[in-house]
Structure formats: C-alpha cells, structure tokens
Amino acid sequence: MKFETNKDIDSEVKKIIFAVYDALKEKGYDPINQIIGYILSGDPTYITSHKDARSIIRKVERDELLEEILRSYLEKENNI
Numbered sequence: 672m673k674f675e676t677n678k679d680i681d682s683e684v685k686k687i688i689f690a691v692y693d694a695l696k697e698k699g700y701d702p703i704n705q706i707i708g709y710i711l712s713g714d715p716t717y718i719t720s721h722k723d724a725r726s727i728i729r730k731v732e733r734d735e736l737l738e739e740i741l742r743s744y745l746e747k748e749n750n751i
Contacts, residue, residue: 684731684739694724710737 688706695702698719709717710733718725728736 681739684735687727687731691718691724691728694719694722
C-alpha cells in the first residue's frame with residue numbers, strides 16, 4: 672500500500688497539530704503525551720475541548736497526523 676499526500680492537506684494537518692498542541696499546553700497538559708495517547712488509542716478524551724481542539728483534531732485521520740509528525744521530524748533531521 673502506498674500513501675499519497677497533497678501539499679495543501681499537509682499544511683492543514685500541520686496547523687491542526689499546532690492548534691491542538693497550544694490548547695493542551697494552555698490547559699496545563701503535556702501536549703506530547705496527550706497527542707500520542709490520542710493517536711494510539713483513537714480516544715478523543717485525550718484532547719481537551721478548550722479552543723475546540725477535540726473537534727479540530729477529529730477533522731483529520733490519525734494516520735495523517737502521524738504521517739505529518741514523521742515527515743516533519745525527518746525533514747528536520749535529514750534535510751529531506
């Protein structure tokens with residue numbers, strides 16, 4: 672199976688990740704742990720409803736979140 676991505680979608684996913692991260696941080700949560708919990712379990716209660724973050728993150732599939740996180744990491748570390 673090969674995943675195809677669209678640059679516009681990638682940009683939107685990145686915005687969603689940062690918006691959710693900021694909302695979690697503002698509420699005093701550890702954003703990394705909460706986002707990982709959501710990606711692994713699919714349980715939206717890992718994400719706060721503050722700033723509508725729970726609704727926002729559900730606009731994209733969990734595999735899209737993981738793909739963007741991995742892509743960003745690899746681009747930063749390996750200049751892909």
